[in-house]
Amino acid sequence: MRKTEVNLSADVVVVGGGIIGLCIAYYLHREGGNVVVVDRGAMGEGCSFANAGLVAPSHFIPLASPGIVAKGLRWMLHPESPFYIRPRLDWNLISWLWKFRRSAAHSMVQRHKKPLKEFLEFSRVLFRDLCRADLFDFEWSERGLLMLYLTGAGERDLRGLYRQARELGVSAQFLTREQLARLLGPIRTPAPGGLFFPEDAHLDPGAFVKGMARYLSGRGVRFIEYAAVQKLIHRKNRVEALQLENGRVRARQVVLAAGSWTPQLTAPMDLDVPVQPAKGYSLTFPWEKPVFTVPMILTETKIAVTPFQRRLRFAGTLELAGLQLKINHRRIRAIRKGVQKYLPELEPFSRQKGQLWAGLRPCTPDGLPIVGRVPAYPNLIIATGHAMIGISLATGTGKVVADMVLERSPEICIHPFRVDRF
Ligand SMILES: Cc1cc2nc3c(=O)[nH]c(=O)nc-3n(C[C@H](O)[C@H](O)[C@H](O)COP(=O)(O)OP(=O)(O)OC[C@H]3O[C@@H](n4cnc5c(N)ncnc54)[C@H](O)[C@@H]3O)c2cc1C
Numbered sequence: 001m002r003k004t005e006v007n008l009s010a011d012v013v014v015v016g017g018g019i020i021g022l023c024i025a026y027y028l029h030r031e032g033g034n035v036v037v038v039d040r041g042a043m044g045e046g047c048s049f050a051n052a053g054l055v056a057p058s059h060f061i062p063l064a065s066p067g068i069v070a071k072g073l074r075w076m077l078h079p080e081s082p083f084y085i086r087p088r089l090d091w092n093l094i095s096w097l098w099k100f101r102r103s104a105a106h107s108m109v110q111r112h113k114k115p116l117k118e119f120l121e122f123s124r125v126l127f128r129d130l131c132r133a134d135l136f137d138f139e140w141s142e143r144g145l146l147m148l149y150l151t152g153a154g155e156r157d158l159r160g161l162y163r164q165a166r167e168l169g170v171s172a173q174f175l176t177r178e179q180l181a182r183l184l185g186p187i188r189t190p191a192p193g194g195l196f197f198p199e200d201a202h203l204d205p206g207a208f209v210k211g212m213a214r215y216l217s218g219r220g221v222r223f224i225e226y227a228a229v230q231k232l233i234h235r236k237n238r239v240e241a242l243q244l245e246n247g248r249v250r251a252r253q254v255v256l257a258a259g260s261w262t263p264q265l266t267a268p269m270d271l272d273v274p275v276q277p278a279k280g281y282s283l284t285f286p287w288e289k290p291v292f293t294v295p296m297i298l299t300e301t302k303i304a305v306t307p308f309q310r311r312l313r314f315a316g317t318l319e320l321a322g323l324q325l326k327i328n329h330r331r332i333r334a335i336r337k338g339v340q341k342y343l344p345e346l347e348p349f350s351r352q353k354g355q356l357w358a359g360l361r362p363c364t365p366d367g368l369p370i371v372g373r374v375p376a377y378p379n380l381i382i383a384t385g386h387a388m389i390g391i392s393l394a395t396g397t398g399k400v401v402a403d404m405v406l407e408r409s410p411e412i413c414i415h416p417f418r419v420d421r422f
Helices: 019-030 068-076 091-103 106-133 152-168 177-184 205-218 259-269 329-342 344-351 394-405
Strands: 006-015 035-038 083-085 145-149 173-175 193-197 222-224 229-235 238-244 247-256 276-286 296-298 303-307 311-320 355-363 370-374 377-384
Touching (some): 006 019, 177 193, 205 222, 229 259, 247 394, 259 377, 311 329
Parallel strands (some): 247 377
16 A cells, blocks of 8 residues: 655654653753654554553763773673673674773763663753653653672672772662562562562553653654655755655754664764663563562672563663564573572463563663754754663653753753764
């Protein structure tokens, strides 16, 4: 069937209707902007849909951090480990890994953690405001985040994180076995202790993106769905329009928030946007009578366990395997087994099929998102590379990009996230 021809003009067009694109559209619309959002699929069905849903100021250490390279190499030899790189001769991947290794230096992490912490906290405050505004329900819950460890190495990692949290002024408590038991209530764990971040929160990411899309479309924001942007049409240093399979969208300003697919659109323009897709999985189970309400991260396995109001979700693994969503069942088994080790009473869930989902996290080599104007094309803004903290940073990114579009100064320092830093 032939698609209807599209021929539109707008002040701002956002490419990508994931949580980042939708939050940008929300803050622009709130300021009276005329916004169009284009997605190659339906709104909110990329990586933003069934992830762990943590809004986590505790995640102020970027993915590229000391020790991660050695750990990653060890993990790669283990088929059930949380990390995997599909070996291949891909120049973009090789260059990304090289930059990643360079960024994992102590000095870089020292430089990056403070701006990242500020961005995370800014975003969390905005989520709370959104919840109070009561525009749609997204199961917002302020119960903190508990990180459990089983081994000496896990304890050392968490003690290091605890020290850094204290230095940066992030609230954190190191818990003994007895304190853990009090926090977890009826659910037991063999973990000898854990690290608790009381200021972290969580939400249902699927409910958030779908609710936000409904809210915006009900208020006149125009969505073009199932329409992949094929290229950005530019003349001299201005992007003039987006080329779709079935037409064009012209705009004064263009925001690229296409997650892991962003480099497909920037590469033909000779822009270096080093984003690699990192696949992760989740398993979701119906849960009629929740017995705990605090989400957890199982430190050694990097699995997240998120309690929603009537569902329970396990999420994890990071596979650098290219732009594809093929499911590796060995790793899914590893997620099921991993949860049992820390929370044996959840074993019945591991025997249920559950709803299986995969998403591609857009990862930069230095672990920081890319949020800023492109110097070579001043009417083009890029907002991507949020990796494992795209939910946590979504409202902050939305607000900062809206300010940029409206030529106002953002409320936080965004210099570390600029496009031309690589
Ligand atoms: C297992 C797992 C658990 C996670 N847990 C958490 C968590 O607990 N907390 C947290 O903060 N983050 C978490 N994340 C990370 C988070 O999900 C991502 O960082 C975030 O969803 C990225 O959002 P996005 O809008 O950039 O990308 P996406 O949601 O992928 O959106 C990009 C959109 O662009 C569209 N698009 C792409 N190309 C084109 C094109 N050419 N034309 C038109 N549209 C296009 C896509 O269809 C897609 O809808 C997790 C990720 C995974 C995989």
